[in-house]
Amino acid sequence: DTAVSQTPKYLVTQMGNDKSIKCEQNLGHDTMYWYKQDSKKFLKIMFSYNNKELIINETVPNRFSPKSPDKAHLNLHINSLELGDSAVYFCASSLWGLAGTDTQYFGPGTRLTVL
Amino acid sequence: SQQGEEDPQALSIQEGENATMNCSYKTSINNLQWYRQNSGRGLVHLILIRSNEREKHSGRLRVTLDTSKKSSSLLITASRAADTASYFCATDPPNSGGSNYKLTFGKGTLLTVNP
Numbered sequence: 001d002t003a004v005s006q007t008p009k010y011l012v013t014q015m016g017n018d019k020s021i022k023c024e025q026n027l028g029h030d031t032m033y034w035y036k037q038d039s040k041k042f043l044k045i046m047f048s049y050n051n052k053e054l055i056i057n058e059t060v061p062n063r064f065s066p067k068s069p070d071k072a073h074l075n076l077h078i079n080s081l082e083l084g085d086s087a088v089y090f091c092a093s094s095l096w097g098l099a100g101t102d103t104q105y106f107g108p109g110t111r112l113t114v115l
Numbered sequence: 116s117q118q119g120e121e122d123p124q125a126l127s128i129q130e131g132e133n134a135t136m137n138c139s140y141k142t143s144i145n146n147l148q149w150y151r152q153n154s155g156r157g158l159v160h161l162i163l164i165r166s167n168e169r170e171k172h173s174g175r176l177r178v179t180l181d182t183s184k185k186s187s188s189l190l191i192t193a194s195r196a197a198d199t200a201s202y203f204c205a206t207d208p209p210n211s212g213g214s215n216y217k218l219t220f221g222k223g224t225l226l227t228v229n230p
Contacts, residue, residue: 004157040222041152041201041222041223041225042220042222043158043203043220044220045217045218045219048216048217055216056217090157090158092157092158101146101163101165102216103148103160103163104158104160104218105160106157106158106159107157108156108157109155109156109157
């Protein structure tokens with residue numbers, strides 16, 4: 001009964017490759033997010049989608065392209081992977097995503113290692 | 116830019132002792148939330164305090180908020196080994212509402228509770 005799930009949990013790949021990470025939530029939430037957590041544990045928002053519509057797009061390279069086929073899914077595709085992309089990527093969801101009292105539910109993370 | 120800064124960066128205590136972590140932020144906020152992250156897992160929401168509240172309790176957790184000092188503290192009483200985790204504060208500034216809503220996380224405090 002996982003609320004927010006991500007696949008894969010671990011991803012090891014070579015520089016220059018293209019990879020995708022998938023996220024699904026079964027909470028009925030309207031908003032989903034992608035965060036990047038670096039080696040120093042700093043968690044930074046990358047994107048948010050509300051009902052399949054892109055809401056937040058932080059200063060993320062164009063190589064990162066999110067896709068939301070429906071409000072329960074938010075995938076992240078990364079082109080031409082670079083060493084600096086190595087991090088843990090978290091998907092999260094919240095009920096509305098439009099109010100400060102919204103709490104966020106996080107997936108277990110995907111540890112991406114670029115060699 | 117980073118909004119929240121937790122202090123200390125790391126804290127090691129014995130089981131049964133109280134643990135206090137602090138969070139300072141730079142701009143005004145609507146709400147402040149605390150999250151816990153166990154090693155290798157996603158973040159879990161603990162408690163939310165609104166900007167017009169000064170103190171809030173939830174089980175063994177006590178959160179205070181001082182908007183004049185732009186700071187918050189999280190107190191865990193009677194700590195247990197299972198409380199070992201990283202603790203993050205997250206804020207949503209006043210201009211972060213509606214379609215601009217987002218949380219900004221600090222770098223976290225790593226709490227180790229020794230049995």
